[in-house]
Amino acid sequence: MRAGKPVPACVKASPRRPGEIGRLRVDGRFAKVLSATVPIPSNGPFASALVPEDLDELYAQELNAIGKVSAPQSLDRPHRGLVQLLKQEQRRRDKAAESDWSCDHPKFDTPLGKRRLRIFNALFLALSKRGHAGDAYDQDGEIHARAVIGDTYLGLDIVIVGSHRTERQQGYVRPAPDLPASTPLALRLDPGFDRKATLTWQDDGDSKLESKIAAVAAATIVAGEKKFRQSLREAEERAKREQIEQERRRQEHLAQLNQQRLQNLRTSGELLRQAQDIRALVERVRRAIDEGSVEIDCATLEAWQQWALAEADRLDPVRSGQIMTHLDEPSI
Structure with missing residues (x-):
């Protein structure tokens, strides 16, 4: 209906009256096309055509x-x-x-x-x-x-x-x-x-x-x-307190993540030792067979060896990917 017709002039904002916030409230769905303006600073100036500073x-x-x-x-x-x-x-x-x-x-x-x-x-x-x-x-x-x-x-x-x-x-x-x-x-x-x-x-x-x-x-x-x-002023103080509290929670969360990272690191070391112990055991059994001190059927040995090494790989923090739980520094 308005196609081809002049665009209406923008409405001029009325001067701020006493007690007014000096802002217009709009539906939050307009956030994609309208950016929110910051409030008046708590130290002013507050003067308008209708409100003197004093x-x-x-x-x-x-x-x-x-x-x-x-x-x-x-x-x-x-x-x-x-x-x-x-x-x-x-x-x-x-x-x-x-x-x-x-x-x-x-x-x-x-x-x-x-x-x-x-x-x-x-x-x-x-x-x-x-x-x-x-x-x-x-x-x-x-x-x-x-x-x-x-x-x-x-x-x-x-x-x-x-x-x-x-x-x-x-x-x-x-x-x-x-x-x-x-x-x-x-x-x-x-x-x-x-x-x-x-x-x-x-x-x-x-x-x-x-x-x-x-x-x-x-x-x-x-x-x-x-x-x-x-x-x-109260809103600024409240925002500052919220920012301080948010930073406190962030640091607390970060400390928990670092503690978890350290625990995961220790777990990697323990898993690696277990994997190495299994591989060392497999190697020791093979040497014992070669030396003739132990007699084990070849098929049985091969099946056991595959199973044991598979378990070692499953425990190995590098091969299993468990090392990734502490490889990167925690961040929020």
Whole structure:
């Protein structure tokens, strides 16, 4: 269909955005026609038309681009990262209307649960203004969330600050459902999903988390870029460790091959001695017959001699080829 028509111009690569790896992933079957490019070096440069080299400059750039952010007071128009969780909540709500079982009730219909969802929603919407994303899901009655900065994932968590009343719900200790929405909260950024927060924002005085969404979003974008840069260093260190381990295994295998070569050499010597002993015995018997000290029928002697020499040849490491097991120096 395209025969004889102009070849379309090559698509220009978009500038690398924060958190992106700067590479395109293609199916492995293209390896025959496309050579894989190396990652960005861990020492940079990292700058692109959209990412300054300095992370402080990146923060200022993103904060300015995000601008003023207002947290919606409702979830009527949720970010797509919350849609699935809200649908689950609605299904529970519908089921609870026909059931008395507490396990059928919505899990985040409390004042504090709704506020958590509104904060995540505001943050995800702010990130989407800069081409990033986020999502949240329910696990064991808790909201688990993450930010997606380019190709980099960061954990997010909203926890209650200070002591508070709790209740045991379905085997888990959870905040009391009647805690007011004004209960102090803290939003924590957990880049490694290992509960080791690197940045934390919280309600303090008259300043609520909702008023800090722009700063949280900008810092999250910077954290995504920072984690990406760190991942390059970690990948290089991992590759170096793997190379060292591979060389260790190679040397270990080589030592085993050399040990086997030495054993094969000793075996050759032993086989050669056995072959020579048999040939010497045959010769000694023939001399004894010639000297008249032994009388053996000629046909019997000839048959025995052929059998004995054949056995000697079978044992002989040169004639049998056993010597080839240690002739060449081992290599991998």
